[in-house]
Amino acid sequence: MSATATIKKVSEIYKAPAPHMVGDGFSVQNVFPNGNRLGRRISPFFLLDYAAPAYFPPGNKPRGVDEHPHRGFETVSIVYQGALEHRDSAGNFGKLHAGDVQWMTAASGIVHEEKHEQEFTKRGGTLEIAQLWVNLPKAYKMTAPRYQELLKEQIPVVPVGSNSHVRVIAGTFNGQQGPAHTFTPLNLWDVKLAAGDTVTLHLPDGFNTGIVTLHGEVNYNNTHTAGSVEIAMFDTAGETITVTAIADATLLVLNGQPIDEPIFAYGPFLMNTQQEIMQAIDDYNAGKMGHL
Structure with missing residues (x-):
């Protein structure tokens, strides 16, 4: 970080639209402007669905999303x-609780399901x-799938302000390295800021950056709320963003080196060309991505 680090200025504040259902277990808001058609503005990140706190009564059958493919x-x-x-079809199985993170690399193709955990289903919550x-990147799109289960205790917590912290899921914050292995340079931080606390984020020049306020209210660089x-x-x-919490806030910081390649997306597939999308559909229909 240079002694004359400059501020990353806010270019836009966007409010997510009303929620919609994904399967029967997730009421989500698509946080990125224009759905997932941001292109290079937030590359390498493509889509962000947020399921705000919602109560589910006790049940017998886990809600969620049945098997579906990705590539x-x-x-x-x-x-x-x-x-x-x-x-998933690669044989991975995991239970995720509060604080845990799952990082699934679909790459050449995987079929998976995402459901409410069975005990959670029974008791509700x-x-x-x-x-x-x-x-x-194109060079890795057809590599073997990979699965990373990042448990809460594996994720470094860095105190900031008087009563706040940053959880480093990927990348580096204040010298602490996150546990996620990534294919391109990026930072993914889960931030809790208490009202009145301020944190200065040091981020690489030239990287795309978006910060999502999941709860609360914050001010950026004394210019935008x-x-x-x-x-x-x-x-x-x-290279710097100063964040001050007006009210207690939960933030998700997305920062990454852009992937300067064409994007062609269709449903659960994210490739570089229409031809590759058609091949993905054919491969899934032929069972080449496996089944549960």
Whole structure:
């Protein structure tokens, strides 16, 4: 960081639209402007669905999303409240509780299901999660799938301000390295700021940056204010962002080196060309991505 570090200026504040259902277990808001058609503005991040806290009564059958395919990118699921279960065609199985993160690399193709965890289903409770889609460079889109289960205790917590902290899921914050292995340079931080606390984020010049306020209200660089389920988009130029909590706030910081390649997306597939999308559909229909 240079002695003359410059500020990353806010370019836009965007409020997420009303929620919609995904399967029968997730009421989500698509946080990125224009759905997932931001292109290079927030690359390598492609989509962010946020399921705000919602109560589910006790039940017998786990709610969620039945088996479906992915190819060409990674899904990152962050559990804030409640519990999830994951199964996929590569043989991975995981239970995620509050504070846990699942980082699934679909790459050449995987079929999975995401459901409420069985004990959580039986007793009922409040569920809150965020799921992020991270694009892969062309060179890695057809590599073997990979699964990373990042438990709460594996994720470094860095105190900031008087009563606040940053959880480093990926990348580096104040010298602390997150546990996630990524294909391109990026920072993914889960931030809790108490009202009145301020943190200065040091981020690489030239990287795309978006900060999502999941709860609360914050001010950026003494110029812009953002509230619940709003994303602040920043210029790529600059190296610092100063964040002050007006009210207790939960933030998700997305910062990454752009992938300067064409994007062609269709449903659960994220590739570079229409031809590759058609091949993905054919491969899934032929069972080449497996089944549960």
